[in-house]
Amino acid sequence: EVVLTQSPGTLSFSPGERATLSCRASQSVNTKFFVWYQQKHGRAPRVLIYATSSRATGIPDRFSGSGSGTDFTLTISRLEPEDFAVYYCQQYGSSPYTFGQGTKVEIK
């Protein structure tokens, strides 16, 4: 099983700041099958980035993804108030599909 580790668990920023979130895999992940989700309280997750770096439909261009092998990054170039949420990475190239434990982006 591919274990995805997101650290730290919580990051604090002010609106307008740049946020960089990290996800490290226990083994190499095919970049085609690496995803970032955003989840707000009480709601289902929604995809932000798929295939490591492709923005999903309707996702603003302040969100970007990068990475390869075992190290992946989600960057939010300029945090808007609606971006404060929990972010999960996921791989679905190897069964069972796995998620990271999440990084909460909170307002400083």
Next chain:
Amino acid sequence: QVQLVESGGGVVQPGRSLRLSCSASGFSISRYAMHWVRQAPGKGLECVAQIPFDGNKIVYADSVRGRFTISRDNSQNTVSLQMNSLTVEDTAVYYCATWAFTLGIDYWGQGTLVTVSS
């Protein structure tokens, strides 16, 4: 309008069984793998079961293998999750989901809460 609607959640005693259903509308599930993803209170996401479009090569998380069974009925546009021998660790919101990102598909239900408690 695309929808996935889960049902069947509730409160159940440890050791008992529960069956969740997911009804899709607005699209046909027959072409897509379907997934059950759960989230324990205050915790992260876990893929518990996935079933390919043709029902072959089903995969379960280690935590549920041997106790949970996923199935699908493409003619009824539904997916089910039979959960047996439930434990308190199975308490979670269970989401039905499917994704095909290159096609712009990322569909999730609203979730159904399963509480295992004596």
